[in-house]
Amino acid sequence: MTLESSALASSLPLIAAVPLNPEGLFGFITNSIFVALIVMGLILWFTSMATRRMEMIPGRKQNLVESVVEFVLNELEGILGPKIARKVFPLLATIFVFILVSNWFGLVPGVGSFGFGEKSGFLTLDATHHYTPLLRPATADLNMNLGMAAVFMIVWLFISIREVGLKGFLHHIFGAKGGMTGLLGLLMAVIFFIVGIIEVISILFRPISLSLRLFGNIFAGETLLHTMAELGEKMGWPDAVAFIGRIALPIPFYFMELLVGLVQAIVFTLLCAVYVQLSTAHDEEEH
Numbered sequence: 001m002t003l004e005s006s007a008l009a010s011s012l013p014l015i016a017a018v019p020l021n022p023e024g025l026f027g028f029i030t031n032s033i034f035v036a037l038i039v040m041g042l043i044l045w046f047t048s049m050a051t052r053r054m055e056m057i058p059g060r061k062q063n064l065v066e067s068v069v070e071f072v073l074n075e076l077e078g079i080l081g082p083k084i085a086r087k088v089f090p091l092l093a094t095i096f097v098f099i100l101v102s103n104w105f106g107l108v109p110g111v112g113s114f115g116f117g118e119k120s121g122f123l124t125l126d127a128t129h130h131y132t133p134l135l136r137p138a139t140a141d142l143n144m145n146l147g148m149a150a151v152f153m154i155v156w157l158f159i160s161i162r163e164v165g166l167k168g169f170l171h172h173i174f175g176a177k178g179g180m181t182g183l184l185g186l187l188m189a190v191i192f193f194i195v196g197i198i199e200v201i202s203i204l205f206r207p208i209s210l211s212l213r214l215f216g217n218i219f220a221g222e223t224l225l226h227t228m229a230e231l232g233e234k235m236g237w238p239d240a241v242a243f244i245g246r247i248a249l250p251i252p253f254y255f256m257e258l259l260v261g262l263v264q265a266i267v268f269t270l271l272c273a274v275y276v277q278l279s280t281a282h283d284e285e286e287h
Helices: 003-011 031-051 060-080 082-105 142-174 182-229 239-248 251-286
Strands: 024-026 115-117 131-133
Touching: 024 031, 031 060, 031 082, 031 142, 060 082, 060 251, 082 142, 082 251, 142 182, 142 251, 182 251
Parallel strands: none
Antiparallel strands: 115 131
8 A cells, every 4th residue: 555545545534424413404493303203203103003993802013012011011110119110101101112213213214314415405415524414313312312311300300209208308318327316326417418419419410321321322323324334435445336335334233223222212211210219219118
């Protein structure tokens, strides 16, 4: 390899230019919100169609819906117990299904790859390889994930206070444990109060950690698929080979991203369940 060709190869960007931020399509509707609306419509349409006529011997659609409901409910009951699980089931089941379908919808060919180029027109890239995708995976948008996490934290606070009471909730965070009295008890009270402040800070960071974990995995998968699809062009392969590579190279990673999409939906949902369990465990123990 000559010095000139080596310098040219080193200057080639091997990471596809996947935009980090969602971009507007229709006023305040971004391409990720647009996909979220599509996903929501698909979920409502399918569940409505599958449960319109419930039968004792379910068909394939009804069986799929019942399997998802049973899977989520069993997992929640294993963590929270039957009492609390049924109270948070509507929210957490909705979160699980929405995240799962959004993750897999992002793997549909054309999602994130077709858009408006700044110079070359519709369905093309411009000279700088920047484009506005028509469809952006909803969970590859940090704003969407923060919104879901924030809604969960509001419901978490409401359920926690309703189950253990405001006094019990504050005692769970700041109260001294162990039943010690005297000077040692006073010292432990101060220590647990400081620990409670740290716990409040960790609670405030929960929606951020939930959001970043989901966003990082889905955005990384989107970037990986784009990079493998454009590898031939970026490495300077012949047009015919690059075209074949654009189709063939991403295929193994699609199977990996199907698994990642499922795992991330489960992780997000189960972490939410664990947070509820931690704040309502005292109530469960008493009953």
